[in-house]
Amino acid sequence: MQHRIAQFLVLFPLILFSTSGRTEPDAWNLWKQPGVHAIMRHASAPGFGDPEGFTLGNCKTQRNLSETGREEARALGEAIRSQGIQLTAIFSSQWCRCLDTARELKLGKVQALPALNSFFQGRGSSAEQTNALKKHLATLTPNDKVLYVTHQVNTTALTGIYPDSGEVVLFKFSPEGEITVLGRVQTP
Structure with missing residues (x-):
């Protein structure tokens, strides 16, 4: 029974904020909380990987x-501003579509933050870059709110x-190095 309760508590945020083409209203309030950061996949860029x-x-x-993709990013930026989300820093992969x-x-x-660079198609190391990002x-303070x-x-x-x-995936990072996913924000 305790195992099932623990599973539910772990999966509940993923169920509540599952991809549905829209943002759940509570996601914006979660993002405003102290210690909540966001990681975003770049906006629409046709194709797959990078060319030769x-x-x-x-x-x-x-x-x-x-x-x-540019319109998606502008719309998301407007939505973030309209919700009163105050970021202390924005870091990006060095790939042009992310910048x-x-x-x-x-x-x-x-x-630019090289730890965010893609490691798809053998361009880097998943473990090394994820550890560098962690x-x-x-190094972030409790007052930081980073995208x-x-x-x-x-x-x-x-x-x-x-x-x-x-x-956008909202998360907290614990002093022990654990990531807790809290919610998801879809491009408007």
Whole structure:
């Protein structure tokens, strides 16, 4: 019986905030709570992976946001502002589609963080980058409220959630290095 209760308590946030194409109203209130951070998959960028000849820092060699993706990011940024979410920092993968998503949100200065770079197609190491991101999370103060813009693989490695393009996963990071998923915010 206790095992079933424990399973329910672990799965309840995932059930309550499951992907349904919309944001549950309580997700916004959860995001406002102290110690709640967000990790976001970049907005819509047609295609899969990156083309041959990919070069970091050269957007012409990468899969980039579509105009729809740019609109998604702007709409999400507006929704975040309208909800009164006050971020203390925004970090992004160095991939152009992530940097562009973060900038299109118009929520503040965007800083590149290599721990958020994609490791899809052998471009990095899941374990090393997730550990580097957790080390970064451990440096945050209780007053910080950070948004991380990254890729599906990075989000899944950190949270266990497979996000849609432009989806935000809300989480807390414990002093013991544990991630607790609290909710999900869909692009409006």
